[in-house]
Each structure stands twice: as C-alpha cells, then as structure tokens.
Amino acid sequence: MRKESKKDEGVLNQYKRINMKNFKNILVIAGVLLVCSCKKFLNEDQKSAYGTDSQLSSERAARALANGAYQNLTGLVAGQNGSYGGNTWNLMEFMTGKANSDLGQTGFVNYQTLNYNSTSFYFDTWWQQMYLGVGAANLAIQKIPTITAADLSATEKTNLLAEARTLRALYYFYLVRMFGAVPEITAPQTDLNALKVTRTPAKQIYDDIIIPDLLFAEQSTLPYKDPTGKVNMATVKALLADVYLTYAGAAINGGPSAYAESAKRSLDVLTKGGYTLFPNYTDMINPANKNSGEFIFQVQFAASIPATNPLTSLTIPNYSGISKYADEYGSVYPTPQFIASYPAGDKRVQEKQFFFTSYPSITTHDTVYFKNHYIYKWFDVNAVTTTAKSDLNYTIYRLADVMLMYAEASNEAEGGPNAAAIGYVNQIRARANLAPIGALGKDAFEQEVWSERYWELCFENKMWFDMVRTRKVRNDVTGIFDNFVGHKTVFGATFTEKQLLFPLPKQETDVNPKLLPNNPGFN
Numbered sequence: 001m002r003k004e005s006k007k008d009e010g011v012l013n014q015y016k017r018i019n020m021k022n023f024k025n026i027l028v029i030a031g032v033l034l035v036c037s038c039k040k041f042l043n044e045d046q047k048s049a050y051g052t053d054s055q056l057s058s059e060r061a062a063r064a065l066a067n068g069a070y071q072n073l074t075g076l077v078a079g080q081n082g083s084y085g086g087n088t089w090n091l092m093e094f095m096t097g098k099a100n101s102d103l104g105q106t107g108f109v110n111y112q113t114l115n116y117n118s119t120s121f122y123f124d125t126w127w128q129q130m131y132l133g134v135g136a137a138n139l140a141i142q143k144i145p146t147i148t149a150a151d152l153s154a155t156e157k158t159n160l161l162a163e164a165r166t167l168r169a170l171y172y173f174y175l176v177r178m179f180g181a182v183p184e185i186t187a188p189q190t191d192l193n194a195l196k197v198t199r200t201p202a203k204q205i206y207d208d209i210i211i212p213d214l215l216f217a218e219q220s221t222l223p224y225k226d227p228t229g230k231v232n233m234a235t236v237k238a239l240l241a242d243v244y245l246t247y248a249g250a251a252i253n254g255g256p257s258a259y260a261e262s263a264k265r266s267l268d269v270l271t272k273g274g275y276t277l278f279p280n281y282t283d284m285i286n287p288a289n290k291n292s293g294e295f296i297f298q299v300q301f302a303a304s305i306p307a308t309n310p311l312t313s314l315t316i317p318n319y320s321g322i323s324k325y326a327d328e329y330g331s332v333y334p335t336p337q338f339i340a341s342y343p344a345g346d347k348r349v350q351e352k353q354f355f356f357t358s359y360p361s362i363t364t365h366d367t368v369y370f371k372n373h374y375i376y377k378w379f380d381v382n383a384v385t386t387t388a389k390s391d392l393n394y395t396i397y398r399l400a401d402v403m404l405m406y407a408e409a410s411n412e413a414e415g416g417p418n419a420a421a422i423g424y425v426n427q428i429r430a431r432a433n434l435a436p437i438g439a440l441g442k443d444a445f446e447q448e449v450w451s452e453r454y455w456e457l458c459f460e461n462k463m464w465f466d467m468v469r470t471r472k473v474r475n476d477v478t479g480i481f482d483n484f485v486g487h488k489t490v491f492g493a494t495f496t497e498k499q500l501l502f503p504l505p506k507q508e509t510d511v512n513p514k515l516l517p518n519n520p521g522f523n
Contacts, residue, residue, distance in 0.1 A: 075129025097489030
C-alpha cells in the first residue's frame with residue numbers, strides 16, 4: 001500500500017533539484033546519460049558535471065544538456081512511489097471506464113467509482129515528473145545558446161534547442177490536458193520564492209509556450225527520422241498536429257483554423273516522413289523494430305540497463321505463472337464490453353494481436369487460460385520467457401495515430417472527408433481485415449474516425465484525452481457516442497463536469513497555496 005511522506009516535496013522542491021544556483025553539480029552528465037531516453041547516447045562517456053553557473057564550451061556539453069530533457073519521458077509510465085504495480089500509465093486507462101484491474105493496491109476502485117480526490121494515487125507523480133521534465137528542458141534552453149565551441153555550429157545549436165523546446169512543449173501539453181491552468185515557468189529559477197506562483201490559464205500556456213516552442217522547432221533542420229529515438233521533424237509535426245487538434249476542441253474551442261493547422265502538420269508527416277504501417281500488429285512488439293516502421297516517437301527502454309519497460313509485467317495476468325517475472329501484475333485489462341465493441345472479424349481483437357486469453361505455463365508448459373482478455377501490446381516474448389527485462393519502447397506517436405488525426409482534422413476543416421482522409425482510414429481498416437468505408441457525410445465520418453481511434457489506439461493513453469477534447473464517449477453497449485457529461489460507465493459511475501480536469505495534488509497546494517482554488521469539485 002502507498003506510504004505518504006511526512007513532508008511533501010512539491011513543485012518548489014522539484015525545481016530546486018534541477019535549477020538552483022545554490023545546488024552545484026545539478027546536472028551530472030554521466031547520470032543523465034544513464035537514464036536519458038535515447039538509447040544511442042546511453043553509452044557516451046561524459047564525466048563532467050555542470051550547474052546553472054558552469055561555463056560550457058563543447059558540443060558534448062550541449063548534447064548532454066539536450067539529453068537531460070528526455071529523462072522524464074519515463075514518467076509517462078513510471079511507478080508510483082510506495083505502491084505495488086501503481087504506474088502513472090494506469091491513470092489514463094482507469095479513467096476511461098473501459099478498463100478493469102486485478103490489483104486493489106493501485107487504487108483502481110477510486111477510479112472505477114469516480115471517488116478519487118487530491119490525495120489519490122498518480123496525480124502527484126504525474127505532476128512531479130512533468131515539471132521535472134520542464135525544468136530540465138528550461139535548463140537546456142537557457143544554457144545551450146551560451147555555449148561557444150568550435151565543434152558546435154549555429155545549425156547544430158538550433159537543432160539541439162529544437163529538441164529541448166519540443167520536449168518542453170510535450171511536458172506542458174500533458175500538464176494542461178490533465179490539470180488545466182498550471183504554473184507557467186520558462187526559465188531555471190534562482191529564488192525559491194519565485195516558484196510560489198499562481199496558475200496560468202491553459203489557453204495562455206498553449207499560446208505562450210506549447211505552440212511557440214513547436215513552431216520554433218518546426219523551423220529547424222531536424223530530419224524526419226532519427227533511428228536513435230531523439231526528437232525528429234516528424235515528432236515535432238505530429239505533436240503540433242495533436243496540439244492544434246486539442247486546441248480546436250472543447251477545452252479551448254480554437255475553431256476551424258486550428259483544425260486546418262492540425263491537418264497541415266499531420267499531412268506533412270504522412271507525405272514527407274517516409275513512415276509505413278507495419279504489416280502485422282505483432283511487429284510492434286518486436287524490439288528489433290524500435291524507432292522504425294510506423295513508430296515516430298517513443299520513450300526509450302532497454303533490457304541492458306535499469307530502465308526496462310515496466311508495462312510488460314504490469315499487463316501480464318495477475319499470478320498467472322506464465323512468465324519469468326517475480327511479479328505479474330494484471331494491473332490493467334479491457335472490460336468485456338470493450339472487447340465486444342470491435343466489429344465482427346476485426347483482426348485486432350483476435351488472439352495474440354492486441355489482446356490474449358491464454359499462454360503456456362512457464363513451468364509446466366501447459367496452456368493457462370485466463371478469465372479475461374489481457375493486453376498483448378507490450379508482450380515482450382524474450383522478457384516473458386527468458387530475461388524478465390523488457391526491451392520494448394513505449395510509443396508516444398505512431399503513424400496510425402497521425403493518419404487518424406489527419407482524417408479528423410481535415411474533415412472538420414473542410415466540412416467533410418476528402419479522398420486522402422478516407423484512404424488513410426481504409427489503410428487502418430485493411431490491416432484489421434475490415435472492409436473499406438465508402439462515401440460518408442461529415443458527422444458519420446467523424447464518428448468512424450473516433451471509433452477507429454478507440455479500437456486502434458486503445459491502452460496507449462490516448463482514449464481519455466480524446467474523450468475530454470471531444471466531450472464524447474463511445475458507449476460500448478449501444479455503439480453510439482454519448483455526451484461526456486452524463487455518460488454512465490459499465491461500472492455504473494457517471495461522468496460529470498468534475499471529471500474534465502484532474503485535481504491538483506494536495507502536496508503541491510500545501511507547499512504553494514497560491515495554486516488554490518483547486519479544480520472544480522476538489523479541495
């Protein structure tokens with residue numbers, strides 16, 4: 001069970017760790033490179049340490065600063081301190097009402113019943129991890145322009161800044177979608193009192209930070225692909241497409257122009273990026289395919305270092321005895337109603353595609369049959385059967401996601417689906433062994449795209465954000481899209497306005513009362 005600390009850390013302490021001049025050696029490059037999210041620079045030999053007042057004079061130092069902004073991407077799936085099987089990734093799946101759990105320790109019942117509060121699981125870890133990422137990105141953005149080095153060209157410097165600003169935009173994108181108004185901090189701080197700030201409206205965070213950061217990165221010369229897993233131009237444009245699509249939606253109501261901007265960026269990825277759909281769904285759980293094929297941007301994990309992907313063990317049926325893992329969590333699995341919502345003949349719901357219902361025992365090799373469907377999207381066969389260390393990456397953007405973003409955004413911007421949008425949807429359906437769609441009106445096509453996002457991107461932490469931005473929820477029993485407010489889950493809980501934003505963690509509001517009042521419905 002979770003253990004509460006006697007003294008809450010808060011965002012001030014999180015920033016203190018990264019940014020204060022009073023704390024020398026705050027960026028220990030060797031340490032950063034050991035946990036940073038890009039595999040090919042995990043092995044670089046960096047021995048120097050830098051603080052906010054250090055003099056930097058090499059390309060290696062600039063690279064290390066940029067690398068530091070990646071390390072908190074693992075916070076998207078990180079374990080909750082003091083919990084058993086409680087990973088941040090769980091939260092966005094529990095909230096949908098389309099997931100169940102074998103683990104009471106993860107606080108699932110509070111989300112099943114929608115009775116969570118500001119001290120519940122996950123919120124504090126999400127907040128801390130995203131602001132740690134913001135802090136590391138801010139440090140890189142401040143220091144890289146000051147570096148004078150013969151081996152660092154102006155173009156290279158701009159590209160490193162593009163990486164850092166893209167990552168800062170990504171961290172803030174999570175924050176505003178989850179919490180709404182949040183503190184706007186864009187530089188390393190030298191005074192703790194300066195961190196006792198009020199919240200800035202979400203729209204202003206988009207307008208001041210997220211969109212400008214991505215527009216800056218879009219003007220860089222980053223390549224459309226990077227096999228090492230670093231931010232590339234496709235990452236920039238996919239994120240910008242997602243940002244504009246969300247900005248156009250209910251929370252900000254950015255309107256048709258935002259849909260058009262979203263469609264423009266996603267189409268750039270589709271026509272210029274050179275990405276292709278994997279022929280088979282199981283290609284996505286082959287570690288040899290990391291950062292290739294349809295994968296645009298992933299959180300990097302590796303079996304050879306401590307940062308192995310936790311989702312493999314997290315999604316194995318609880319105590320099923322099918323793996324080398326000491327712990328098989330069964331933390332998240334789909335409801336029967338969600339499984340039944342797939343169209344007849346859909347390959348995605350067939351055995352060992354997106355889900356599985358049986359597997360050989362690790363000891364007897366007899367087939368073990370499960371009582372439910374479980375998630376197969378992070379089933380690393382080698383880790384399960386041999387090493388207990390998953391080498392799979394965690395995907396933030398892949399091609400199918402961008403195809404569906406383009407289909408939705410262009411449909412809204414143009415008042416109906418164009419041929420390209422229909423074609424992209426049909427590519428996704430063809431891989432699922434589904435017949436192509438024909439001519440559809442604007443509303444019918446929109447709902448087809450939303451449904452495909454449910455089925456294709458399920459359990460990739462996309463569904464909850466889609467629900468909130470569209471204010472619609474696909475009812476797995478009726479097959480229609482309910483209004484978000486008033487939708488009743490299969491567990492009998494009903495979404496209200498309160499669910500549109502998560503509560504700010506109590507440990508943050510205790511440290512900084514200027515964050516209050518909390519979001520509606522929370523103390």
